[in-house]
Amino acid sequence: MPCAICNGKAAIKYASDGRLLCKPCFFQTFEDAVLHTIEADSLFTPGQRVAIGVSGGKDSSVLTHVLFVLNERHSLGLDLHMVAIDEGIRGYRDDSLACVYRMQERYSLPLVVKSFKGLFGASLDDMDARRTTETPLCSECGVLRRNALLVGSREAQADIMALGHNADDAAEAVILNLMRADTARLGRGTKALTGGADIPRAKPMHRCTQRDIVMYAHLQRLDYFATECTYAPRALRNVPRAILGAAGGVIQGVPLKVMQVGEVLSRRLDTGTRPGLCERCGGMASGRVCQACLVVEAEGKRAREG
Amino acid sequence: MDPLGQEAMATVKVEYRAGLELDFGTRDATVPIEPGVTVLALAHSLKDKDGNTALIEGNIIRAGILVLINDCDIEIEDGVNTVVKAGDVVTFLSSIHGG
Numbered sequence: 001m002p003c004a005i006c007n008g009k010a011a012i013k014y015a016s017d018g019r020l021l022c023k024p025c026f027f028q029t030f031e032d033a034v035l036h037t038i039e040a041d042s043l044f045t046p047g048q049r050v051a052i053g054v055s056g057g058k059d060s061s062v063l064t065h066v067l068f069v070l071n072e073r074h075s076l077g078l079d080l081h082m083v084a085i086d087e088g089i090r091g092y093r094d095d096s097l098a099c100v101y102r103m104q105e106r107y108s109l110p111l112v113v114k115s116f117k118g119l120f121g122a123s124l125d126d127m128d129a130r131r132t133t134e135t136p137l138c139s140e141c142g143v144l145r146r147n148a149l150l151v152g153s154r155e156a157q158a159d160i161m162a163l164g165h166n167a168d169d170a171a172e173a174v175i176l177n178l179m180r181a182d183t184a185r186l187g188r189g190t191k192a193l194t195g196g197a198d199i200p201r202a203k204p205m206h207r208c209t210q211r212d213i214v215m216y217a218h219l220q221r222l223d224y225f226a227t228e229c230t231y232a233p234r235a236l237r238n239v240p241r242a243i244l245g246a247a248g249g250v251i252q253g254v255p256l257k258v259m260q261v262g263e264v265l266s267r268r269l270d271t272g273t274r275p276g277l278c279e280r281c282g283g284m285a286s287g288r289v290c291q292a293c294l295v296v297e298a299e300g301k302r303a304r305e306g
Numbered sequence: 307m308d309p310l311g312q313e314a315m316a317t318v319k320v321e322y323r324a325g326l327e328l329d330f331g332t333r334d335a336t337v338p339i340e341p342g343v344t345v346l347a348l349a350h351s352l353k354d355k356d357g358n359t360a361l362i363e364g365n366i367i368r369a370g371i372l373v374l375i376n377d378c379d380i381e382i383e384d385g386v387n388t389v390v391k392a393g394d395v396v397t398f399l400s401s402i403h404g405g
Contacts, residue, residue: 001382010382011377011378011379011382012378012379012382013379013381013382020382023377058324210370210401211372211401213401214324214372214399214400214401215372215379215399217324218323218324218374218397218399219377226323226324226325226328226400227325227328228325241402245369245370245402246369248369248370
């Protein structure tokens with residue numbers, strides 16, 4: 001089978017459009033797709049300080065590598081920094097943070113680490129231990145992590161954040177919000193740039209499929225930590241993930257198709273209201289107080305009640 | 307297995323990556339193969355550290371597991387029906403494990 005670009009020997013099926021590519025053309029195509037998003041959505045401007053949210057997992061490891069490569073190759077003029085969050089999850093985050101420190105050495109980028117314990121007074125494990133129900137803390141963790149990333153990015157004096165969200169994440173969010181009838185958030189995950197009210201959040205890989213990201217990470221022999229969060233088996237996200245997984249074998253490029261539906265629906269349902277700033281922490285909030293501050297307040301109350 | 311031990315000499319190197327190394331308790335394994343064995347049949351024969359066929363679900367390769375032979379995507383060849391040859395490096399990658 002010849003490579004669709006150079007006629008060399010094809011080695012990889014590029015999941016985004018189904019083309020068969022050789023290894024060098026696959027790397028180039030993947031990196032160009034990220035560059036295209038950066039340019040088409042005007043994510044960055046030269047001289048900006050970009051805080052890459054890193055977890056040590058495959059998505060943020062690929063994002064860091066690709067941004068590093070593109071910044072050099074195309075003289076983007078970006079001042080790349082890394083921000084990592086330690087939620088305090090034993091047997092998961094401790095190992096992935098070790099990987100973040102190895103990345104810091106490889107790319108020589110400044111790193112800020114913020115912990116739940118330091119910011120909110122309790123690790124995720126502490127909060128879970130106080131739970132009396134089986135309800136997973138994933139939603140709360142997501143809200144707090146988002147807030148911690150904001151605090152870390154402010155500390156790094158970043159102009160913008162770069163996050164490793166991919167097309168599969170966006171498609172999962174569309175289905176999840178559909179199931180919850182959360183019309184306001186339906187298309188939020190599909191956008192490459194959000195949160196203009198505070199430090200904006202850019203997602204340069206939002207159209208990259210998980211399959212291509214895993215292939216890229218493997219073939220580039222990137223160092224990353226691949227394991228399931230210890231709380232993941234209880235996460236609601238497993239429902240859309242299973243739906244997408246089952247459809248993936250039958251429909252070509254299914255995450256991108258679901259994203260497209262999310263984008264169309266969100267435009268139709270757009271009420272024109274934009275989030276404001278939280279009166280307590282200055283983060284993004286749809287009401288007067290943001291979700292993170294509400295979660296911290298609820299957890300504080302639970303801690304006092306023992 | 308061939309009683310004379312001749313066919314037993316044929317092996318492939320199996321790589322468990324992207325999270326599967328945790329399920330299988332190893333990153334690399336040398337696995338004997340029968341002549342003409344397919345990727346699907348090989349995947350059926352591989353047991354994780356709990357003795358389960360972790361690469362298989364409903365008689366097919368689990369959704370989200372990617373397979374490469376000598377760094378070449380099996381989707382370029384015959385998918386799970388691609389025949390594995392002695393000396394091949396067969397890589398199983400999980401795209402299910404967290405990012």
